[in-house]
Amino acid sequence: MKLKIGIAQVDIFLGNPQANQQTIIDYAQKAAQTGVDVLLYPEMWQTGYALTELDRLADHNGDESQALLSQLAKQHHINIVGGSVATQRDHKFYNTMFVFDRYGQKVSEYDKLHLFGLMNEEKYITAGSHSNVFNLDGVPSAGVICYDIRFPEWVRTMMATGPQELLFVTAEWPEQRIAQWQTLLQARAIENQSFVVAANRVGHDNDNVFGGRSLVIDPLGNIVKQASD
Numbered sequence: 001m002k003l004k005i006g007i008a009q010v011d012i013f014l015g016n017p018q019a020n021q022q023t024i025i026d027y028a029q030k031a032a033q034t035g036v037d038v039l040l041y042p043e044m045w046q047t048g049y050a051l052t053e054l055d056r057l058a059d060h061n062g063d064e065s066q067a068l069l070s071q072l073a074k075q076h077h078i079n080i081v082g083g084s085v086a087t088q089r090d091h092k093f094y095n096t097m098f099v100f101d102r103y104g105q106k107v108s109e110y111d112k113l114h115l116f117g118l119m120n121e122e123k124y125i126t127a128g129s130h131s132n133v134f135n136l137d138g139v140p141s142a143g144v145i146c147y148d149i150r151f152p153e154w155v156r157t158m159m160a161t162g163p164q165e166l167l168f169v170t171a172e173w174p175e176q177r178i179a180q181w182q183t184l185l186q187a188r189a190i191e192n193q194s195f196v197v198a199a200n201r202v203g204h205d206n207d208n209v210f211g212g213r214s215l216v217i218d219p220l221g222n223i224v225k226q227a228s229d
């Protein structure tokens, strides 16, 4: 099975879902025009890390994000690994990935399990409790969110269940640790003998400059493609 992968390595407007939704719409269109089978978006693409404004910004049950991603998947007939968005459920906030198949059907929903203290995530966000495996065009796959890649045993346990052949990673990974980004992703590819597809955002927010360098890595750890900063 051969899959053409699209990675949306985009900037994110802090606390501005409308502007960010337009970016996501534009990239789905570009992906469809170039025959992409699976499109991956970055972490927290609706809002960025506007964590102090989650009361106002978090997507209730993820309804708005899910409707948009489902519609784009169906309209363009592409699978979408929807990065992640800030969601609100039962008076708690989560960092949630939604995955949709080509027919607009949701195939997975995952709340980030390892919260990143250096970006204050654990002060505002509730950790998820389960892993994230799904099947896209017959390819067994898994998805993780940013800091999750620093937990190799946990990733390995999830990847071994299939075994999963493809690991999708969505991120807001700062430039200052970008060398670790690459090394960690190559390690996850090698130890799981799987492809790794990783989307990192570019641009900056009030606290961080983000490093881009989105990657596709083969099961031997070789870099198949790497974006710039």
Ligand SMILES: NC(=O)CCC(=O)C(=O)O
Pocket: 043, 116, 119, 145, 146, 147, 148, 150, 171, 172, 173, 174, 177
């Ligand atoms: N958004 C994140 O989880 C960032 C993780 C990160 O930067 C790291 O070094 O780990």
